[in-house]
Each structure stands twice: as structure tokens, then as C-alpha cells.
Amino acid sequence: MTDQPFATLIYEVPEPHIARIRLNRPDRANAQDTVLLYELNAAFDRAAHDDEIRVIVLAAEGKHFSAGHDLAEGDTAAAMRAQATVAPVCGFGCAGAEAQMAREEEIYIGFSERWRNIPKPTIAAVQGKCIAGGLMLAWPCDLIVASDDAAFADPTVSFGVGGVEYFAHVWEVGLRKAKEMLFTSDEISAADALALGMVNKVVPRAELQEAVLAMARKIAQKSRFALKLTKLAVNGVADAQGREVAMRNAFHLHQLAHTHNLKVFDMLVDPTVLPEATRKALAARPEQAGG
Numbered sequence: 001m002t003d004q005p006f007a008t009l010i011y012e013v014p015e016p017h018i019a020r021i022r023l024n025r026p027d028r029a030n031a032q033d034t035v036l037l038y039e040l041n042a043a044f045d046r047a048a049h050d051d052e053i054r055v056i057v058l059a060a061e062g063k064h065f066s067a068g069h070d071l072a073e074g075d076t077a078a079a080m081r082a083q084a085t086v087a088p089v090c091g092f093g094c095a096g097a098e099a100q101m102a103r104e105e106e107i108y109i110g111f112s113e114r115w116r117n118i119p120k121p122t123i124a125a126v127q128g129k130c131i132a133g134g135l136m137l138a139w140p141c142d143l144i145v146a147s148d149d150a151a152f153a154d155p156t157v158s159f160g161v162g163g164v165e166y167f168a169h170v171w172e173v174g175l176r177k178a179k180e181m182l183f184t185s186d187e188i189s190a191a192d193a194l195a196l197g198m199v200n201k202v203v204p205r206a207e208l209q210e211a212v213l214a215m216a217r218k219i220a221q222k223s224r225f226a227l228k229l230t231k232l233a234v235n236g237v238a239d240a241q242g243r244e245v246a247m248r249n250a251f252h253l254h255q256l257a258h259t260h261n262l263k264v265f266d267m268l269v270d271p272t273v274l275p276e277a278t279r280k281a282l283a284a285r286p287e288q289a290g291g
Helices: 034-049 077-083 097-116 132-138 169-173 175-184 190-196 205-220 224-240 243-265 276-283
Strands: 009-015 018-023 055-060 122-126 129-131 143-147 151-153 201-203
Touching (some): 009 034, 034 055, 122 205, 129 132, 132 151, 224 243
């Protein structure tokens, strides 16, 4: 069963008790703009509130899972003011650092934390590139199944800012690998991600969707309430280790980097260290948007 009330997503129930949300901007490598993020939050809410659904799958159309933030997106202050209803965040239309911080507080760390804590198991099906902001979509999911051509990267230090706004790196790959991932901007292959424990399974690309459905099918047979309680217990371990405090600290440092770059370079990133392709994409934008 397919239902399509969204412009950037496909929401469907491929089997009883399983909801699947597919990112549907393949022409932009599923880069996320403001509309996609609000629609994704609405789709997750829809699945979470449907008592018939026991497992939620996040997948993507096209070659890549997500190329991260859409650098072609212009100023979104008006859209943010119109849609900002998720968290007690203010300042979307204000000047300076306040507006930028409010935007990222709601649609980046805010949404990702919200999705992490959905009281139902979630599975990400990742193929191709999962870059920077793409990690903010995959990492909040409870389980990740990757195709053998998947690659994960956070090149934000190459933009002159800190780690991507959802700072789960240390919990996902470990302390030293997280430093390597961020300092070098190098990709982590699907095979290495499996060895590090960042993904649960690696399968050939042609088998990705069926492998995820098979896993979801097995989970959907379990008690919905038992799954909810188990998820709370496991997530509570990471939170007891200080994950939430570390996440918030990293978010504030990320905002400091944006503010520094705005003061020095009049843009959110450092143009002196940008890869050439990124520099051209930013130059083509009508306004500067989120990093």
C-alpha cells in the first residue's frame, strides 16, 4: 500500500506492521532541504502514531542515500517561521547567530534526537553515499543495513566547521576512528562500517531492500510494548554515558564555528579551505543557508 501526501518522500506500508519512508529527491542525490526535513519528521510522526505499525524503515530512491545538506537551498527564514512547531525554539527571524542557531536547533539536532527516540524500532537502508547531513538521517535509526557500495563520510571540517550537527561519531565508530573520520574527511566503506559496529549488515545492492524487509518482518513479530521498553533501555545506556551532554556541547561548538566564519568571511563556512565543487555550489546559491 502506497500513500503519497509528500513532495519529497514516498510513504508506504509494504507489509502489515511495517512502514517504509523513502527519500525521493534522486536528482539531488537526496540532499536534504528544509521541506524534506519537515516532511520526514511528519512521516516519522505518522508511523509512530499508527498503532498498526511496529517497525519503521527509512530508505532512499536513486543511487545515493543522501548527499547531505542541499547547498543550492537559499534563505529559509520564512519557511522556518511558518513550520517551526516541533520544539520550543525561538529566533528564526532574528539577526546574527540567533537565527542560524534556532534553525539548526530545530531541524538538525532537534529532529535527529526526536527520531532517535521514536518508541518503535527503526531501520535505515543505506546505499551509495551517506555524507555529512546524511548521517543525521541514518545514525538516529536503531539499525542500519548497508549495500556493499555504501560509503559514509563527514567532510565538514573541510568546510571550516566542526562535526555534523548530530554529533554521534564517537558512539558510532569509537574515539580514535571518529577523530580520523573528522580530521581527514575520508570515507568509511561499508565493510569498515560493519567491522566498527556502525552498521548491522552489509548486502549486495540488489538485495538491500529485501534484506531490510526481512529484518523488519522478524522484528514486527515481537510485542510492540516490549520493543519500546527495550529501545528505552538500550538508548539509556548511551545517555547515561553522557551522550546527550556531549551532543549539546558539540552543537554549540558548531555554532561558534558558523559565527566565526560569518564574522571573518561573511558566510557560514571557511571559503579558503572548501573543495572546489563545494565552492562553486555555494557561489550559485541565492542566499547562504545552513551548514
